[in-house]
Amino acid sequence: MFPSMMQPLLERYLSYLRFELNLSPNSCSAYLDDARKLVRYLSDEGLSLEGLTYEQMQGFVAGLYDIGIQPRSVARIISGAKSFCRFLQLEGYMEADPSELLETPRIGRHLPDVLTTEEVDRMLEACLERGGAEMLRNRAILEVLFSCGLRVSELCGLKMGDLFLDEAYLRVYGKGRKHRLVPMSPSAIEEVRRYLLSPRPQPQRGQEEYVFLSRRGRAISRIMVFVLVRELAGLAGLGQRKISPHTLRHSFATVLLEGGAGLQAIQLMLGHEDISTTEIYTHIDRSSLREEIERYHPRNRKTHV
Structure with missing residues (x-):
């Protein structure tokens, strides 16, 4: 579990998603879940938000692949983690955004099924x-x-x-x-x-x-x-x-x-x-x-x- 001290920060992030970005409840829930994944990773690795680096973000992404998460889901989680990092930078927790250069996996274009x-x-x-x-x-x-x-x-x-x-x-x-x-x-x-x-x-x-x-x-x-x-x-x-x-x-x-x-x-x-x-x-x-x-x-x- 991520430290309870992070809960107020996550609640502020949720308010940011709702009222600043005006996202739907489903999108807010998904982004918040991605942020929790990042916070849990940092807690497990003994890392801090304030000192988060690009290399550590790469380690976070590598861990997603290690547990068998598919590329499409990895891309979505990275998007959520990037949003959280931008929020942390806006709030003054970080001087620079460590996720800015983080690349998402290439996903082949999927042609959706259609009905006549x-x-x-x-x-x-x-x-x-x-x-x-x-x-x-x-x-x-x-x-x-x-x-x-x-x-x-x-x-x-x-x-x-x-x-x-x-x-x-x-x-x-x-x-x-x-x-x-x-x-x-x-x-x-x-x-x-x-x-x-x-x-x-x-x-x-x-x-x-x-x-x-x-x-x-x-x-x-x-x-x-x-x-x-x-x-x-x-x-x-x-x-x-x-x-x-x-x-x-x-x-x-x-x-x-x-x-x-x-x-x-x-x-x-x-x-x-x-x-x-x-x-x-x-x-x-x-x-x-x-x-x-x-x-x-x-x-x-x-x-x-």
């Missing part, structure tokens, strides 16, 4: 097969994820005051509590209206404004949405693939790109700060173009004698 419109329709039909009191809610969730490209946390945090169904858009609070306006398709509006007009669970105190509720009347959780999407994918015959709520977001972006939408428009609708994050969808589109060329170009057709 027909496969999404099969998942919507699976809601009917699954049935239950939540059927209309589940259809509305799938349609909003696919038609609006929301992150699962954005969907769970959606409130009644964020819906502008007559104007055909919704307001989303994304990372850093930055909001954006996302157009809604007619099918998404229809599914949401049907859900809101249906009998819903009695909201618990403080949960009245949330759009998507659990059986217990609380805002639906991220885990519940993950489980729901996986179950519906299985009923739709897609269970052999790793389908998640984020798959629907990727599918939203890919369908837009294939339909001719520009990267900047997709960037705005997804809420990406950096266009390079959005550019991954050009790789997906190129791979589908390659398949089309190999299938239809006369030079790629096999001739039979």
Whole structure:
């Protein structure tokens, strides 16, 4: 365990994440956990924050590999440790940031799985097969994820005051509590209206404004949405693939790109700060173009004698 004397400093760091950087609760929790990892390492090695060096930070990273943490997770922990070190420098605990030159592991670009419109329709039909009191809610969730490209946390945090169904858009609070306006398709509006007009669970105190509720009347959780999407994918015959709520977001972006939408428009609708994050969808589109060329170009057709 890290020394109890470090707890007040970590609490101040949490306040910094919440109020200075305006990060979401999930991001705050992840960054705080990374800071705790660094503090535990320093305690185990008998090192101090004030005298922390670049070489010691390298030792911290090497220890992550030693216990079998995968490169993608190492990269995330390094990002959290860097944030903590910047905070310590701002607070005057360090004269220089020892993590400034720390390199993150190279991670190969992973092309996310995507669904076709027909496969999404099969998942919507699976809601009917699954049935239950939540059927209309589940259809509305799938349609909003696919038609609006929301992150699962954005969907769970959606409130009644964020819906502008007559104007055909919704307001989303994304990372850093930055909001954006996302157009809604007619099918998404229809599914949401049907859900809101249906009998819903009695909201618990403080949960009245949330759009998507659990059986217990609380805002639906991220885990519940993950489980729901996986179950519906299985009923739709897609269970052999790793389908998640984020798959629907990727599918939203890919369908837009294939339909001719520009990267900047997709960037705005997804809420990406950096266009390079959005550019991954050009790789997906190129791979589908390659398949089309190999299938239809006369030079790629096999001739039979």
